[in-house]
Amino acid sequence: MEKKKFTVIISAALALAILTIVAFFLFDTGTKPGGGSAEPGEHEHSFKQGKTCSICGVISEEYLTFILNKDGTYTITGHTFESSPVYRTSIDYGWYTGVEVLKLPDTYNGKPVTAIGNNAFTKVINFEKLHIPSSITTIGKRAFYSCTHLKEVKFSGGATYVNSEAFADCSSLEKVNLSEKTEYIGANAFRNCRELSKIELNEGLLEIYSGVFSGCTNLTEVTVPASVTFIEKNAFKGTCEGFALAVAEGNKLYQSKNNCLIETESKTLIWGNELSEIPADGSVVSIGKEAFAYCDKLNGIVIPQSVKEIGERAFYRCKALETVTVLSAAEKIGIEAFADCETLTEVSLAEGLTEISSGMFMDCVFLENMVIPDSVKKIGSSAFENCRNLTEVVIPEGVTEMGFSAFKGCETLKIAVVPNGVTGLNEYVFYQCTSLETLIIPENVKTIAGSALSECDNLTEITYLGTVEEWDAIAKKGIKGDYIVRCTNGDTPFEE
Numbered sequence: 450m451e452k453k454k455f456t457v458i459i460s461a462a463l464a465l466a467i468l469t470i471v472a473f474f475l476f477d478t479g480t481k482p483g484g485g486s487a488e489p490g491e492h493e494h495s496f497k498q499g500k501t502c503s504i505c506g507v508i509s510e511e512y513l514t515f516i517l518n519k520d521g522t523y524t525i526t527g528h529t530f531e532s533s534p535v536y537r538t539s540i541d542y543g544w545y546t547g548v549e550v551l552k553l554p555d556t557y558n559g560k561p562v563t564a565i566g567n568n569a570f571t572k573v574i575n576f577e578k579l580h581i582p583s584s585i586t587t588i589g590k591r592a593f594y595s596c597t598h599l600k601e602v603k604f605s606g607g608a609t610y611v612n613s614e615a616f617a618d619c620s621s622l623e624k625v626n627l628s629e630k631t632e633y634i635g636a637n638a639f640r641n642c643r644e645l646s647k648i649e650l651n652e653g654l655l656e657i658y659s660g661v662f663s664g665c666t667n668l669t670e671v672t673v674p675a676s677v678t679f680i681e682k683n684a685f686k687g688t689c690e691g692f693a694l695a696v697a698e699g700n701k702l703y704q705s706k707n708n709c710l711i712e713t714e715s716k717t718l719i720w721g722n723e724l725s726e727i728p729a730d731g732s733v734v735s736i737g738k739e740a741f742a743y744c745d746k747l748n749g750i751v752i753p754q755s756v757k758e759i760g761e762r763a764f765y766r767c768k769a770l771e772t773v774t775v776l777s778a779a780e781k782i783g784i785e786a787f788a789d790c791e792t793l794t795e796v797s798l799a800e801g802l803t804e805i806s807s808g809m810f811m812d813c814v815f816l817e818n819m820v821i822p823d824s825v826k827k828i829g830s831s832a833f834e835n836c837r838n839l840t841e842v843v844i845p846e847g848v849t850e851m852g853f854s855a856f857k858g859c860e861t862l863k864i865a866v867v868p869n870g871v872t873g874l875n876e877y878v879f880y881q882c883t884s885l886e887t888l889i890i891p892e893n894v895k896t897i898a899g900s901a902l903s904e905c906d907n908l909t910e911i912t913y914l915g916t917v918e919e920w921d922a923i924a925k926k927g928i929k930g931d932y933i934v935r936c937t938n939g940d941t942p943f944e945e
Contacts, residue, residue, distance in 0.1 A: 507552045515557050516566070523557045524564040530573060548576055555582035565592045567612075574598050577621075583607040583628075588615045590635070597621060600644075604628035611638050613658065620644065627651050636681070640664050650674050652697075663687030673710075675699035682738055685710065685720045690746050692722060706732060722747065729753035736763045738783065745769060752777060759786050768792065775799050784808050784829070791815065800824050805832045807852060814838060821845055828855050830875075837861065844868055853877050853898075860884060869893055874901040883907060892919055899927025910935060917941045 514527045551573075555562055562582070567589040575598050581588070583606030593599065595618040602616065608628040613635035616622060622642040632655045639645060641664035650657075650671065656679040662668055663686055670693040673680070677700060685694060696705040704713050706728045710720040718727060719737040723746040727733055733753075738760040741747060749772040752759065756775075761783035764770060770790040775782075778801025785808040787793060793813045800822045807829035810816055814835065819842045821828070830852030833839060837860045844851075849870035854877040856862060864887045865879060873896040879885060881904045888908060890897075892915030902908065910933040913920050917936045932943035 507554050508548065510554060510557060513554075515562070517560075518563070522561045522563040524566050525553065525562060525569055526566040527569050528573065550578040550580065551576040552580040553582060553585065555584040563587065565589050567591060568594070570596060572596070577601065579603065581605065581608060586610065586630075588612055590614055591617065594618060595620075600624065602626065604631070606630055609633065611635060613637055614640065617641060627654075629653060632656065634658065634661055636660055637663060640687075643667060650677075652676050655679065657681065657684045659683040660686055665689060669693060670695070672697055673700065673703060673705075675701075678702055680710070680719065682719055682740075686739070686743065688722070691724060693724065694720065704732070706730075709733070712737075727751070727753055727756065729755060731755045734758070736760055738762060739765060741767060743767070748772075750774070752779070754778075757781075759783060761785060762788065765789060771795065773797070775802075778802070782806055782809060785811060788812055798822050803827070805829055807831055808834070810836055812836075818842075821848075823847060826850070828852060830854055831857065834858055846870070851875060851878055854880065856882060858882075863887065865889070867891055867894065872896070874898060876900050877903075879905055881905075888912065889914065891915075894923060896924045897928060899925075899929075902928065902930060905930075908932060911943070913937075 512529050513525055515523045516526050518524055561584045563584055564587040565585060568591045569589060571591055571594045573596050577598055577600045579599060579602045581604050586607050586609045588608055588611045590612045591614045593616050594614055597620050599619045600621050601624045603626045606628050608631050610633045611631060614637045615635065617637050617640040619642050621644055623644045623646065625648050627650065629651050630653065631651055632653065634657050636658040637660040639662055640660055643664065643666050645665050646667040650673065652674045653676050654674050655677060657677060659681040661684055666689045668689055669691060673696045675697040680703060693708060694705055694710055696703045702713060704711050707726040708724040709718050709727060711718050711733060716732060716734040717737045718733045718740050721741050722744050734755055735758040736756060739762045740760065742762050742765040745768045747767045747770050752775045754777045756777045757780050759779055759782045762785045763783065764787050765785055766789040769792055771792050772795045773787060773793065774797045776799060778799050782802065784806045788808050788811040790813050792815055794815050794817060796819060801824050802822050803824055804827045805821060805825055808831045811831050811834045814837045816836045817838050817840055819839060821844060823845045825845055826847055827850045828848060831854045833856050834854050835858040837858065839859045840861045840863060844866060846868050847870065848868045851871060853875040857877045857880045859882050861884050862882050863884050865885060866889045869891040872893055874894060876898040878901045880900055883904065883906045885905045885908045889912045912935045915936060916938045920934055920936055920941060930943050934941050934943055
C-alpha cells in the first residue's frame with residue numbers, strides 16, 4: 450500500500466515538472482500557441498545574454514533614463530551607454546550601444562512610455578536600426594541628432610510629433626517608415642540625411658516646417674499629402690539637384706504645377722527650383738520670400754505677366770542664374786530679390802515697376818548693362834552695390850531718390866547722369882566707382898554727402914547744370930577731391 454502511494458507521488462511530481470518545462474517554453478521564450486513572437490509588455494523580458502531582451506529585442510531599461518510625466522506616463526530622457534573612442538575624426542565622438550538594433554520599450558514600471566526627450570540619443574553612433582513603439586507619440590528635438598550609423602527608422606504607429614532636428618545629420622540614414630499617425634514634422638528634422646533616397650509622407654500629416662529635407666542629396670521626390678494644412682516658407686529649401694515636388698489631389702490649401710509649390714488661395718509660389726516653370730495661367734500672382742533662394746542650378750527664369758509681386762530674396766544667391774525676364778508690370782520687387790546672383794548678365798524689367806528696391810542686384814558681379822524702366826521713381830540703398838562689371842546704366846528722368854551706396858563699388862561704371870528730380874547725393878552713392886569719368890549733376894541737387902564720390906579715382910571733372918553761384922550754395926560737407934566743375938556760366942574748382 451505504502452509502495453503504491455509512493456508511486457503516485459512520484460508520478461504527480463513528474464507531471465508537474467513536465468508542465469513547468471512546457472510553460473517555460475511557451476512563455477519565457479515568447480512563443481505563443483499558434484506561433485509568432487511575443488510583443489513587449491506581453492512577457493517577462495530576458496536579458497541574460499546581453500543588453501537586449503532575448504525574446505523581443507527591446508533594449509534593457511538599465512541603459513535608459515526616464516522621467517515620470519504629470520499624466521502618469523514616462524519620457525525617455527537619455528541613456529547610460531559607454532563613451533566611444535574617437536571615431537572617424539577628432540570631433541566625431543559618441544556613445545556605443547553595443548547593439549545593431551535599438552528597440553525602445555513601450556512601458557516602464559508598468560506605465561506607458563510616450564515620449565523621447567530632447568537630445569536623448571544625440572551622437573549614439575553604432576546602431577543601424579531603430580524601432581519606435583506605438584506608445585511613443587513625441588520625438589523630441591535633436592533626439593537622434595548625428596547618429597551617424599543609423600540606416601533605418603521604423604515607427605510602429607504613434608509618433609504624432611517629430612520635432613526639429615530629430616534625425617538631423619544622420620548621414621547614413623537610408624529608409625524612414627513614418628507612422629500613419631504623424632501630424633507634425635519640425636524644422637530640419639531630416640537635414641543632411643545624405644543617404645535618404647525615399648520617404649513617404651503619410652496621409653494625416655498636417656504641418657511641415659522649414660528645411661525639413663535640406664541637404665538630403667539623394668532624395669529626388671516627395672509628395673505632399675492632401676491632409677497637409679501648413680507648409681513653412683522654406684520647408685523644401687536646400688533639397689537636391691533635380692528634386693521633384695508634387696501635391697496630392699484633394700489638398701484644399703496647396704497645389705503643384707510645373708514643379709512649383711503654390712498656395713492656392715493667395716496664388717503665391719512658395720517654392721521652386723531649376724526644374725520649375727512659373728505657370729502663366731493666372732494660378733501665380735506673387736513669388737514668395739526666398740522661393741528660389743540658393744538654387745545653384747537655376748540658369749534662367751521667365752516671370753509671366755500674371756505675376757504682380759516678387760518677394761524678398763526670391764532668387765537670392767542663385768549662383769548659376771544668367772538671365773531674368775520679367776514680362777509683368779510687377780508692382781513690387783522685394784529687397785535683395787536677385788542679390789548675389791554672381792553669373793547674372795542680363796535683366797529685362799517691364800514698365801510699371803516704381804522702385805528698384807534695396808540690394809536688388811547687389812553683388813551681381815557680372816551684370817554689364819541695365820535699362821531701368823521709365824516708371825521707376827526710386828533706386829534703393831545698395832541696389833547695384835558691387836556690380837563690378839556694370840559699365841552703363843540709364844537712370845530714368847522720373848527718379849527722385851537714389852539711396853545710400855546705390856552704385857557703390859561699380860568699378861567699371863564710366864558715365865552717370867543724375868536725374869533732375871534728385872535733390873541730394875547720399876552717402877557712398879558712387880563710392881569706389883574707380884572708372885567713373887563723366888558725372889552730370891542737375892541744378893536741383895542741394896546736398897552732396899562727404900563719401901558720395903570718395904575713391905572715384907578717374908573722376909577729374911563734374912558737369913553741373915547750374916551756375917557757379919548755385920554750385921557754391923550746395924552743402925558739400927566733408928567732400929575731398931581734386932575736380933573741376935563745369936557750370937553753365939563757367940568752371941570752378943571743387944572746394945568744400
